[in-house]
Amino acid sequence: xxxxxxxxxxxxxxxxxxxxxxxxxxxxxxxxxxxxxxxxxxxxxxxxxxxxxxxxxxxxxxxxxxxxxxxxxxxxxxxxxxxxxxxxxxxxxxxxxxxxxxxxxxxxxxxxxxxxxxxxxxxxxxxxxxxxxxxxxxxxxxxxxxxxxxxxxxxxxxxxxxxxxxxxxxxxxxxxxxxxxxxxxxxxxxxxxxxx
Amino acid sequence: xxxxxxxxxxxxxxxxxxxxxxxxxxxxxxxxxxxxxxxxxxxxxxxxxxxxxxxxxxxxxxxxxxxxxxxxxxxxxxxxxxxxxxxxxxxxxxxxxxxxxxxxxxxxxxxxxxxxxxxxxxxxxxxxxxxxxxxxxxxxxxxxxxxxxxxxxxxxxxxxxxxxxxxxxxxxxxxxxxxxxxxxxxxxxxxxxxxxxxxxxxxxxxxxxxxxxxxxxxxxxxxxxxxxxxxxxxxxxxxxxxxxxxxxxxxxxxxxxxxxxxxxxxxxxxxxxxxxxxxxxxxxxxxxxxxxxxxxxxxxxxxxxxxxxxxxxxxxxxxxxxxxxxxxxxxxxxxxxxxxxxxxxxxxxxxxxxxxxxxxxxxxxxxxxxxxxxxxxxxxxxxxxxxxxxxxxxxxxxxxxxxxxxxxxxxxxxxxxxxxxxxxxxxxxxxxxxxxxxxxxxxxxxxxxxxxxxxxxxxxxxxxxxxxxxxxxxxxxxxx
Numbered sequence: 001x002x003x004x005x006x007x008x009x010x011x012x013x014x015x016x017x018x019x020x021x022x023x024x025x026x027x028x029x030x031x032x033x034x035x036x037x038x039x040x041x042x043x044x045x046x047x048x049x050x051x052x053x054x055x056x057x058x059x060x061x062x063x064x065x066x067x068x069x070x071x072x073x074x075x076x077x078x079x080x081x082x083x084x085x086x087x088x089x090x091x092x093x094x095x096x097x098x099x100x101x102x103x104x105x106x107x108x109x110x111x112x113x114x115x116x117x118x119x120x121x122x123x124x125x126x127x128x129x130x131x132x133x134x135x136x137x138x139x140x141x142x143x144x145x146x147x148x149x150x151x152x153x154x155x156x157x158x159x160x161x162x163x164x165x166x167x168x169x170x171x172x173x174x175x176x177x178x179x180x181x182x183x184x185x186x187x188x189x190x191x192x193x194x195x196x
Numbered sequence: 197x198x199x200x201x202x203x204x205x206x207x208x209x210x211x212x213x214x215x216x217x218x219x220x221x222x223x224x225x226x227x228x229x230x231x232x233x234x235x236x237x238x239x240x241x242x243x244x245x246x247x248x249x250x251x252x253x254x255x256x257x258x259x260x261x262x263x264x265x266x267x268x269x270x271x272x273x274x275x276x277x278x279x280x281x282x283x284x285x286x287x288x289x290x291x292x293x294x295x296x297x298x299x300x301x302x303x304x305x306x307x308x309x310x311x312x313x314x315x316x317x318x319x320x321x322x323x324x325x326x327x328x329x330x331x332x333x334x335x336x337x338x339x340x341x342x343x344x345x346x347x348x349x350x351x352x353x354x355x356x357x358x359x360x361x362x363x364x365x366x367x368x369x370x371x372x373x374x375x376x377x378x379x380x381x382x383x384x385x386x387x388x389x390x391x392x393x394x395x396x397x398x399x400x401x402x403x404x405x406x407x408x409x410x411x412x413x414x415x416x417x418x419x420x421x422x423x424x425x426x427x428x429x430x431x432x433x434x435x436x437x438x439x440x441x442x443x444x445x446x447x448x449x450x451x452x453x454x455x456x457x458x459x460x461x462x463x464x465x466x467x468x469x470x471x472x473x474x475x476x477x478x479x480x481x482x483x484x485x486x487x488x489x490x491x492x493x494x495x496x497x498x499x500x501x502x503x504x505x506x507x508x509x510x511x512x513x514x515x516x517x518x519x520x521x522x523x524x525x526x527x528x529x530x531x532x533x534x535x536x537x538x539x540x541x542x543x544x545x546x547x548x549x550x551x552x553x554x555x556x557x558x559x560x561x562x563x564x565x566x567x568x569x570x571x572x573x574x575x576x577x578x579x580x581x582x583x584x585x586x587x588x589x590x591x592x593x594x595x596x597x598x599x600x601x602x603x604x605x606x607x608x609x610x611x612x613x614x615x616x617x618x619x620x621x622x623x624x625x626x627x628x629x630x631x632x633x634x635x636x637x638x639x640x641x642x643x644x645x646x647x648x649x650x651x652x653x654x655x656x657x658x659x660x661x662x663x664x665x666x667x668x669x670x671x672x673x674x675x676x
Contacts, residue, residue: 071617071621072676074613074617075614075617075662075666076666076669076670076675077670078613078614078617079612079613079614079666079667079670080670081613082611082613099673102673103670103673106673106675107675110675143675144674144675144676147673147674147675148672148674150672150673150674151672151673151674
């Protein structure tokens with residue numbers, strides 16, 4: 001049972017982050033080191049000049065956001081996870097049974113949120129979009145304050161608000177990185193064309 | 197105790213092909229002339245064309261090297277003209293990043309092995325009251341924290357003293373070409389590590405997982421494990437296997453340190469050894485600096501059992517010995533490659549003074565021959581290519597592996613994963629910074645100071661400040 005809970009919570013918490021990492025970062029880890037080793041402005045400059053891929057501009061933002069998110073998620077979750085495997089049982093002091101799974105879902109949400117915030121934040125400072133900066137700070141404050149409800153076992157409120165914020169910030173980050181509904185439509189239409 | 201493994205090698209060295217413009221130029225010349233001579237003796241008819249080819253190759257090599265050197269100079273003064281060299285710079289950075297990855301993976305593996313062991317095998321965190329001989333103060337009994345700290349510092353001084361003395365002995369042995377003694381020493385220490393500590397490790401793992409095993413099977417396994425390890429480390433073997441064994445040896449040594457050093461002493465030693473590393477590698481008369489310089493002057497690889505290399509270790513030495521079986525030729529090639537330090541002028545001098553240094557070089561080759569006479573000559577077929585392969589690798593002393601792992605393992609022995617992760621990340625950041633400095637200064641650098649300093653700061657900051665905070669946050673399920 002403990003092992004099942006452990007693996008379940010681990011995969012819930014870090015599954016999306018791990019997928020993002022292995023699909024996007026791990027493949028060209030060398031490039032990431034290059035990007036980070038370089039001075040940020042110089043790197044951005046040369047990337048704009050030399051790379052046709054418009055997404056590259058956001059890579060530093062994305063990678064730093066993801067890295068920050070993963071580390072913060074690990075710090076929040078890892079001791080809880082370590083406790084699961086150890087001796088002891090859950091729910092002794094009138095603790096709710098779904099403590100772990102809520103923690104896992106919130107961790108997963110925060111990893112993704114940090115990634116999106118990273119993308120939006122970097123771009124906002126780059127383009128001096130004050131509204132986006134304000135949005136990032138405000139949404140972060142909002143989600144974090146909502147998690148304070150967890151100590152009163154109001155899990156639904158905090159989870160729903162966190163995930164709604166995540167979806168909104170994800171859409172905003174997608175738009176910031178140059179995405180649009182038309183892009184998605186094109187992606188799918190191209191896929192169907194190749195299928196035929 | 198075989199902690200010489202740990203001690204003599206706390207340096208990070210790199211022989212990037214692009215960095216040593218002049219020296220590789222020199223080496224190419226030396227090599228081509230050596231090739232010329234041997235070919236002349238073998239086959240009189242093809243000499244001329246061969247020479248032409250060799251010269252052409254050498255020319256091209258020097259040209260590319262010069263180009264690379266120019267890029268690098270531009271890299272240094274990139275504030276002046278950043279645009280021109282952007283692509284080359286990107287190449288350089290990519291190259292550097294590749295070397296970072298080639299070191300990050302083994303270092304992480306080593307640390308993960310140690311952390312996994314510490315987390316699962318309680319033997320290595322349990323204090324049995326037995327400690328290394330080098331730490332006479334045991335921090336036990338009813339003593340105040342000040343006394344404990346004093347004992348830890350005293351222990352650290354003693355250990356550093358031992359390390360210093362052993363390093364000096366090693367350097368002296370190397371300086372006077374007592375290769376037999378050194379290799380005997382290294383073989384003995386790795387023998388003990390692989391067999392004895394391997395046995396203890398295996399036994400404890402079996403105990404933890406409650407697996408019964410008879411002594412016959414166990415001895416068979418240990419024998420196979422140890423002998424393959426000895427062959428891979430000291431003679432030859434697949435590169436991956438060699439690297440795996442070097443990582444394993446470092447992990448075993450780190451576990452021994454964690455087990456047999458008193459609690460506070462470990463931290464004191466970590467701080468002291470990084471300071472020692474800084475001095476020994478960078479001081480003008482530092483023992484490790486002398487060791488590296490001597491090895492570079494002699495154009496030999498340092499002992500393969502002490503240094504993790506991202507490429508094959510022993511090939512260049514073999515190729516040299518192989519091609520210079522004739523002692524006269526050896527004299528020429530040796531004295532030419534010896535003087536690869538700075539200028540082309542020096543080469544001319546060396547070629548002029550071939551006759552005078554010939555005897556010395558002959559002696560050196562003899563010593564080398566003794567050192568590794570059983571090595572097979574066949575893989576030295578293409579010395580130039582092999583040497584280039586060799587030059588691309590980045591080398592990290594096993595001592596660095598060991599002390600990184602000691603730090604992370606010690607941090608994880610307090611059963612707090614936040615601290616472990618923090619130390620892990622700190623050490624990797626330190627390693628990256630060291631590699632960055634390596635790209636800037638292009639000489640052997642100590643790999644411990646930055647990483648260990650970061651690791652110590654992160655460890656204590658996380659354990660004292662971050663962990664209580666994160667613990668109360670995660671118990672309240674508040675996320676920030």
